[in-house]
Amino acid sequence: MLDKPQLESLPLAADSQARVGVSDQYAPQIVRPSRLSWPWVVTIAYLSIMLLIPMAAMITKSMTVEPAEFWRIATEPVALSAYDVTFVTSFLAAAVNGVMGTLVAWVLVRYEFPGRKIIDAVVDLPFALPTAVAGLVLATVYSQQGWIGQLFAPFGIQMAFSRMGVFIAMVFISFPFVVRTLQPVLQEQEQEIEEAAWSLGASPLQTFVRVILPPLVPPILTGVALGFSRAVGEYGSVILIASNVPFNDLIAPVLVFQRLEQYNFEGATVVGTVLLIASLVLLLLINALQRWGRRYAN
Amino acid sequence: MSIIVESVSKNFGEFQALDRVSLKVKDGGLVALLGPSGSGKSTLLRAISGLETVDSGKILINGQDTTNLDVRQRNIGFVFQHYALFKHLTVRQNVAFGLDIRKRPRGEVQQRVGDLLELVQLTGLGDRYPSQLSGGQRQRVALARALAVQPQVLLLDEPFGALDAKVRKELRAWLRRLHDEVHVTSVFVTHDQEEAMEVADEVVIMNHGRIEQVGTPEEIYDNPATAFVMSFIGPVNVLPGHLGLFKTLTTQETRNSNVFLRPQDIEILEQPHPEAIPAVVARIIHLGWEVQAELALPDEHNLTAHVSREQFKSLDLRVNQNVFIKSKFAKAFPEVEVFR
CATH class of the missing domain: 2.40.50.140 (Nucleic acid-binding proteins)
Known part of the structure; x- marks a missing residue:
C-alpha cells in the first residue's frame, strides 16, 4: 500500500490560508514611549533605585582598588576556598533538586492520593519560611543529637556544622524551584502523546526518553539554574547550620560578612563583586535556557 | 487487512462501555463508528487498537488473534482527536518517529517521509514545529505519522472533532479520497451523522455499548433498523x-x-x-x-x-x-x- 502517492490537486485552500499571522493575534500591543509616559518613567526610576544604582555603587567601590590588588584579594586562598564551598555545594544541591524536584513534580501531577493538595502547598515552605528559622530547624534536626543527625553520628558522619550542613541547607532552600518550573509544563503535557508513541511501536522507556522527557528538559534546567543561583546567594540558613570556619565550610557570602565585621571594606567589596558577576552570568544563562525552552512553542 | 470483533465486553467500574459487541470490517473498508457520547464507539476503537484491554471476547486483525497483544505489537495506526503530535519534534521528525523506532535505514526513512508529506500535501513544511501549523495541517501530519509505519489498519478517533466547520468539511472529503488512494482498512469514530454518511462505506451505529445497526449509508437511511437509528441519523x-x-x-x-x-x-x-x-x-x-x-x-x-x-x-x-x-x-x- 501507499507506494506512489498521486493526490495532487485536492482543494485544501481554506485550511492552508488559515494560519497566516495567527500567532501574533493575541500578542500584547507594543507601545513605543515617544513621549515620557508615566509608566515608563516610574519603571526606569524604580529599576534605577532598586537595582542599577546599588550595583553601580558596588562596582565603583571595587574600582577604587588597584586591578592587581583586586586580583590578589579575589584569589586569596581563603576566598578561593569560600568560592569552592559556595559554588560546588550549590551545584550539587541544585543537581540533587533537579532529580528530586522532577520526581516530586511528576508525583504531584500524575498521581492522585489523599493529601496531595497539602503536599503541593508544603513544597513552597522553603520560600515562605524565614531562612534563619530554616537554619535553626535544620541545625537542630541534623546535629549529633538531632532526630536525623543521630542516625549518622555512629558512623562518624557529622551532618550539621560541616560542609554537609551547608549542602543540606542549600538543598532545602532551593527545593521548590524545579517543582514549580516543571509542574505547569507537566500539567500541560497531553497523555495522548504517550499513547501515540506506543501506537507507533515505542516501548515505555523509549516513550519516556524520546517523547515525555525532551519537553521537560528546558524547565528542569531552568529550575536547576534558579535553584543554583538561590543557593549561591543563601546566607541566613547556612550561617546557622555551618561552623563558618575558613577552609572548612565557610561560604562566600559569610566571608563578606566576616570581613565587614573586621572593617575590611575592601576585601568585602572585592568578594562581593565576584559574587555579583557570577550572579549576572547565571542570570544570562537562565534567560538563554528559557528562550531555548520556548523555541518550539510558537 | 480485515478486522473481526467477537462478542467483546468492557466495563469501567459500574459502567458497561461495551456489551457483547461483534463486528466485521472487510479488507480495505472505510467504516464509521457513529453514536452519541457514551455509546461505546471510542472504547470499541481503542479496544481494536490495543490501547484498551477487553474484559471478554476476541479481536482478530488480519485473521490473527490480537486480543492479548500490546498496542505496539498490533501494527496499527492511530489518529487522535487533538492530534497528539510531538511538539518538540519537527513535522518531518514526527512522521519519521515510527520508522526511527523500527531502526529503518536513514535513506529509506527520508524517502518515505518525503513521500508521505507529499501525500498529505505538506511538502515544504517538514521543518516546521507543530505549533506553527493550523489544525487541519496538524491532523494531516498525524495522519502521515500513522501511515508511515504501514499499519495493517488505520484507526481514527474523532479525527475532525477539533477542527472548525469549513476545514472539517474539506478534510473529510480529502480523507475519503485519500482512502481511495491508499486502501488501508480504516475505522473512524464520529458523533456527526453527516460526517459518517459522507465519508464511510459502511456505518456502524452504536448506543449504550451495543451495535444498533450496520449498513451502507443508503441502507441505514432507507431502512433504519431501530427507533434509535432513525432518530439519530436526522x-x-x-x-x-x-x-x-x-x-x-x-x-x-x-x-x-x-x-x-x-x-x-x-x-x-x-x-x-x-x-x-x-x-x-x-x-x-x-x-x-x-x-x-x-x-x-x-x-x-x-x-x-x-x-x-x-x-x-x-x-x-x-x-x-x-x-x-x-x-x-x-x-x-x-x-x-x-x-x-
Whole structure:
C-alpha cells in the first residue's frame, strides 16, 4: 500500500490560508514611549533605585582598588576556598533538586492520593519560611543529637556544622524551584502523546526518553539554574547550620560578612563583586535556557 | 487487512462501555463508528487498537488473534482527536518517529517521509514545529505519522472533532479520497451523522455499548433498523401509532407502536387526497435552502415538515392555512427509546 502517492490537486485552500499571522493575534500591543509616559518613567526610576544604582555603587567601590590588588584579594586562598564551598555545594544541591524536584513534580501531577493538595502547598515552605528559622530547624534536626543527625553520628558522619550542613541547607532552600518550573509544563503535557508513541511501536522507556522527557528538559534546567543561583546567594540558613570556619565550610557570602565585621571594606567589596558577576552570568544563562525552552512553542 | 470483533465486553467500574459487541470490517473498508457520547464507539476503537484491554471476547486483525497483544505489537495506526503530535519534534521528525523506532535505514526513512508529506500535501513544511501549523495541517501530519509505519489498519478517533466547520468539511472529503488512494482498512469514530454518511462505506451505529445497526449509508437511511437509528441519523417526527393517520403503514404495524417520519418525507397538499389528513399551518421558519413548516394536527399533535423553496412558493403557504398532509415514507417501531 501507499507506494506512489498521486493526490495532487485536492482543494485544501481554506485550511492552508488559515494560519497566516495567527500567532501574533493575541500578542500584547507594543507601545513605543515617544513621549515620557508615566509608566515608563516610574519603571526606569524604580529599576534605577532598586537595582542599577546599588550595583553601580558596588562596582565603583571595587574600582577604587588597584586591578592587581583586586586580583590578589579575589584569589586569596581563603576566598578561593569560600568560592569552592559556595559554588560546588550549590551545584550539587541544585543537581540533587533537579532529580528530586522532577520526581516530586511528576508525583504531584500524575498521581492522585489523599493529601496531595497539602503536599503541593508544603513544597513552597522553603520560600515562605524565614531562612534563619530554616537554619535553626535544620541545625537542630541534623546535629549529633538531632532526630536525623543521630542516625549518622555512629558512623562518624557529622551532618550539621560541616560542609554537609551547608549542602543540606542549600538543598532545602532551593527545593521548590524545579517543582514549580516543571509542574505547569507537566500539567500541560497531553497523555495522548504517550499513547501515540506506543501506537507507533515505542516501548515505555523509549516513550519516556524520546517523547515525555525532551519537553521537560528546558524547565528542569531552568529550575536547576534558579535553584543554583538561590543557593549561591543563601546566607541566613547556612550561617546557622555551618561552623563558618575558613577552609572548612565557610561560604562566600559569610566571608563578606566576616570581613565587614573586621572593617575590611575592601576585601568585602572585592568578594562581593565576584559574587555579583557570577550572579549576572547565571542570570544570562537562565534567560538563554528559557528562550531555548520556548523555541518550539510558537 | 480485515478486522473481526467477537462478542467483546468492557466495563469501567459500574459502567458497561461495551456489551457483547461483534463486528466485521472487510479488507480495505472505510467504516464509521457513529453514536452519541457514551455509546461505546471510542472504547470499541481503542479496544481494536490495543490501547484498551477487553474484559471478554476476541479481536482478530488480519485473521490473527490480537486480543492479548500490546498496542505496539498490533501494527496499527492511530489518529487522535487533538492530534497528539510531538511538539518538540519537527513535522518531518514526527512522521519519521515510527520508522526511527523500527531502526529503518536513514535513506529509506527520508524517502518515505518525503513521500508521505507529499501525500498529505505538506511538502515544504517538514521543518516546521507543530505549533506553527493550523489544525487541519496538524491532523494531516498525524495522519502521515500513522501511515508511515504501514499499519495493517488505520484507526481514527474523532479525527475532525477539533477542527472548525469549513476545514472539517474539506478534510473529510480529502480523507475519503485519500482512502481511495491508499486502501488501508480504516475505522473512524464520529458523533456527526453527516460526517459518517459522507465519508464511510459502511456505518456502524452504536448506543449504550451495543451495535444498533450496520449498513451502507443508503441502507441505514432507507431502512433504519431501530427507533434509535432513525432518530439519530436526522430530525424525525414521532407520533403515537394508534392515530392511524398514515395509510402507507398497515394498521397492524402501527397499533401499539410509534410512527416515525422525517420532515422532508411529508408532502403538503392544498386539496384533499385519499391518503392525506387535514392539518393547519402553525408556524413557518425560513431555513435558507428550504422552509420548515410547523403543522398542527386535529388531535393537537404537532409535526415538522420541510419543503423546498419552490414548493413553498407554489403552495403559497401561510400561517393558519388549512392544508392536507401525506407521508412519502414512514416507519413504525415498538420501542420507546429515541435519541434526543
